[in-house]
Amino acid sequence: MEDGRTLADLTGRTGPLARMEPAVRARAQRLATETLRHLGALDGLLSDHLAHMPPLPVLNVLRIAAYELCAGEAAHGVVNSAVTQVTGMARLERLKGMTNAVLRKVAAAAVDPAQLPPSPLPEWLRDPLVMAWGEEAITACEAAHARGAPLDITPRDPSEASALAEKLGASILPTGTLRLTGPNQVSALPGFEAGEWWVQDAAAALPVALLDPQPGERILDLCAAPGGKTMQLAAAGADVTAVDISSARTERITENLARTGLQARTVTDDALTFDETGWDAILLDAPCSATGTIRRHPDLPYAGDGADIGALIELQTQMIDHALSLLKPGGRLMFCTCSLIPDEGEVQAEEALARHPGLTAETATLTRPGLDLAWITEEGGLRLRPDYWPDLGGMDGFYCVVLRKPA
Numbered sequence: 001m002e003d004g005r006t007l008a009d010l011t012g013r014t015g016p017l018a019r020m021e022p023a024v025r026a027r028a029q030r031l032a033t034e035t036l037r038h039l040g041a042l043d044g045l046l047s048d049h050l051a052h053m054p055p056l057p058v059l060n061v062l063r064i065a066a067y068e069l070c071a072g073e074a075a076h077g078v079v080n081s082a083v084t085q086v087t088g089m090a091r092l093e094r095l096k097g098m099t100n101a102v103l104r105k106v107a108a109a110a111v112d113p114a115q116l117p118p119s120p121l122p123e124w125l126r127d128p129l130v131m132a133w134g135e136e137a138i139t140a141c142e143a144a145h146a147r148g149a150p151l152d153i154t155p156r157d158p159s160e161a162s163a164l165a166e167k168l169g170a171s172i173l174p175t176g177t178l179r180l181t182g183p184n185q186v187s188a189l190p191g192f193e194a195g196e197w198w199v200q201d202a203a204a205a206l207p208v209a210l211l212d213p214q215p216g217e218r219i220l221d222l223c224a225a226p227g228g229k230t231m232q233l234a235a236a237g238a239d240v241t242a243v244d245i246s247s248a249r250t251e252r253i254t255e256n257l258a259r260t261g262l263q264a265r266t267v268t269d270d271a272l273t274f275d276e277t278g279w280d281a282i283l284l285d286a287p288c289s290a291t292g293t294i295r296r297h298p299d300l301p302y303a304g305d306g307a308d309i310g311a312l313i314e315l316q317t318q319m320i321d322h323a324l325s326l327l328k329p330g331g332r333l334m335f336c337t338c339s340l341i342p343d344e345g346e347v348q349a350e351e352a353l354a355r356h357p358g359l360t361a362e363t364a365t366l367t368r369p370g371l372d373l374a375w376i377t378e379e380g381g382l383r384l385r386p387d388y389w390p391d392l393g394g395m396d397g398f399y400c401v402v403l404r405k406p407a
Helices: 007-011 022-037 039-047 056-070 075-087 093-109 123-133 135-147 158-168 206-211 228-235 247-260 309-326 346-355
Strands: 151-155 178-180 197-199 218-222 239-244 265-268 279-285 327-337 360-362 382-384 398-404
Touching (some): 007 022, 022 039, 022 056, 039 093, 056 093, 075 093, 151 158, 151 228, 158 178, 206 228, 206 279, 206 327, 206 398, 218 309, 239 247, 247 265, 279 309, 309 327, 309 346, 327 346, 346 360, 346 398
Parallel strands (some): 218 239, 279 327
Antiparallel strands (some): 151 178, 151 197, 327 398
């Protein structure tokens, strides 16, 4: 919240927390994630006992401690730990008495995190989303964010979905994704080591389904990491090339392919300079604000203020135009973003159709089983939101459209 860095930046293989013992790092990440998920409600609890909000370092200690108290951890240990942290802060140690007093009052009023009201999105994001989708929809999205995300997996072989669901104790969603609820250690689940499946949100699995890859088609996956869509394309029998600008992320794709026994060519390159042409289809999961993934990444609204979204929109436009130039005549482009912002989805599709004479939006696959016709957008894409499927556990926010190049 102070430096504008995401939890992924801090907890990745090269992040500053990578040196922590795994159990300590996991606890730190869980506490930070859940505190951010319930930030508005926790601030409400604290404000009842504060004359004014303290400096951010102390406030964050109070926030994390308040979450621990709501989660049922022993008050004595939580309060002592928080006081110790504040005591060690240069020029702020004078606030240790306040910390002690406030947290003892919070301990007496703590409630189960599941009973805390959903936290509203920061104004920089909430206001434009309300303009786009309405107050009721965004309030429902905020409730979905508060519930968090279940574990979704994509089977390597869709015909084995029922058997795999039984083995994992998973339910099968209307679109074919398998869903597990409750805490799970992914690498310990049956079939992980054998590569029978991979983790992928139900919404993130739909772009490949809508692209409808055919065996033998030459398909380019741009901005491919971490590789879920690459594996879907390969599992369908396509001849896949996966491109990502990061060598570390490309290596991750290679590792996932090896685990699942699937074949694809991986290339480390910039999507805007990669120049091989003649592709039957291209999948472009473009860099975006990722505002559709807040239920699993609650840090995102607090790691920035939206100032970079304009640059992302320009980058997406450039990537769409470049990808279309690489397609063979009659080829199709799947453009998708994990964003709730129309300028990164519906508007991009509308403007691409206007810029490129003869370009059309393919809608045939939008009627596949499991999809609600109300999710189809005016320009011929599919809009997904976290408040959809509330009785099934929701989904990430996503936008996807298949654009057909003239023959």
